Amino acid sequence: MGRKISIVSGKGGVGKSTIACGIALALAKSNFSVCLVDLDIGLNNLDVYLGLENKVVYDLGDCINGKCRLKQALVNLSGVENLYLLPSVRFATENYAATDIEPIVSKLSSVFDFVLIDAPAGMNAGFEMAIKASNETIVVVTPHVSSLRDADKVISRLKGAGINNVNVVVNRIRGDMVARGEMLSHEQVARLLKTPLLGVVPESDNINIYSSFRFERIAKNKEVVIFSILAHNLRSDKKIIYDYQSRYKGVLGMIRRAMKRSL
Numbered sequence: 001m002g003r004k005i006s007i008v009s010g011k012g013g014v015g016k017s018t019i020a021c022g023i024a025l026a027l028a029k030s031n032f033s034v035c036l037v038d039l040d041i042g043l044n045n046l047d048v049y050l051g052l053e054n055k056v057v058y059d060l061g062d063c064i065n066g067k068c069r070l071k072q073a074l075v076n077l078s079g080v081e082n083l084y085l086l087p088s089v090r091f092a093t094e095n096y097a098a099t100d101i102e103p104i105v106s107k108l109s110s111v112f113d114f115v116l117i118d119a120p121a122g123m124n125a126g127f128e129m130a131i132k133a134s135n136e137t138i139v140v141v142t143p144h145v146s147s148l149r150d151a152d153k154v155i156s157r158l159k160g161a162g163i164n165n166v167n168v169v170v171n172r173i174r175g176d177m178v179a180r181g182e183m184l185s186h187e188q189v190a191r192l193l194k195t196p197l198l199g200v201v202p203e204s205d206n207i208n209i210y211s212s213f214r215f216e217r218i219a220k221n222k223e224v225v226i227f228s229i230l231a232h233n234l235r236s237d238k239k240i241i242y243d244y245q246s247r248y249k250g251v252l253g254m255i256r257r258a259m260k261r262s263l
């Protein structure tokens with residue numbers, strides 16, 4: 001059976017979908033079969049992020065309502081033969097329950113090595129469906145007070161539901177600000193949340209995952225490395241943390257920090 005992992009957050013817009021796509025692409029590049037499930041009902045994002053919008057015919061709702069077979073709803077990412085998307089319900093006209101989602105995710109996990117569920121923000125019905133359908137959870141958080149406070153609530157809820165396999169990804173961290181003591185480091189975030197760290201994703205102007213991976217052959221860029229490390233950490237007890245502060249250490253780093261501040 002494949003692993004069923006939900007990607008959640010307290011606060012919205014902290015990077016769940018970005019990180020779900022990045023990890024999925026990195027796992028697929030390592031020859032694992034991956035299915036991304038977009039559970040952000042009515043607010044489909046993953047098809048757009050992966051450039052698959054025009055290929056979507058059926059969606060999760062159609063599978064639940066028996067309008068199509070699960071296989072018919074899956075959309076393959078061109079050029080990455082082992083990565084599929086189960087698109088979210090595009091027009092939410094009815095409510096769904098965890099019992100609708102669980103059998104679908106379970107079926108997917110019998111075929112794919114990894115099923116990654118991109119949950120909606122907050123602790124609404126979509127969140128509950130995601131955590132019930134999975135047995136591991138990644139909480140995405142940014143190193144800002146509001147995001148941390150909401151992540152803390154989510155982690156308490158997960159613990160309350162008896163879900164212990166929880167890891168944190170710190171997104172949008174900035175090496176220059178951490179070096180200046182203006183932003184919490186990844187260690188501080190993990191300590192505050194009392195939750196193991198899966199890894200970090202620094203703030204990046206080039207976070208467009210799909211194009212990063214498409215052009216991997218000609219440009220082994222930073223984003224590809226960052227998500228490959230996260231994918232590695234998912235499979236290993238020995239976690240590697242991307243050194244987002246290296247550019248800001250030493251004399252050169254001091255100049256870079258000063259330049260960033262003056263921009």
Ligand SMILES: Nc1ncnc2c1ncn2[C@@H]1O[C@H](COP(=O)(O)OP(=O)(O)OP(=O)(O)O)[C@@H](O)[C@H]1O
Nearest residue numbers: 012013014015016017018121172201202203204207
């Ligand atoms: N590390 C990063 N550096 C720069 N921009 C980022 C980073 N991570 C995410 N973003 C940007 O932040 C925005 C929100 O990201 P994303 O859609 O992944 O968040 P989300 O948590 O899935 O949002 P929602 O709660 O609405 O589902 C996007 O424009 C994305 O490109």
Ligand SMILES: [Mg+2]
Nearest residue numbers: 016017040045
């Ligand atoms: Mg999202």
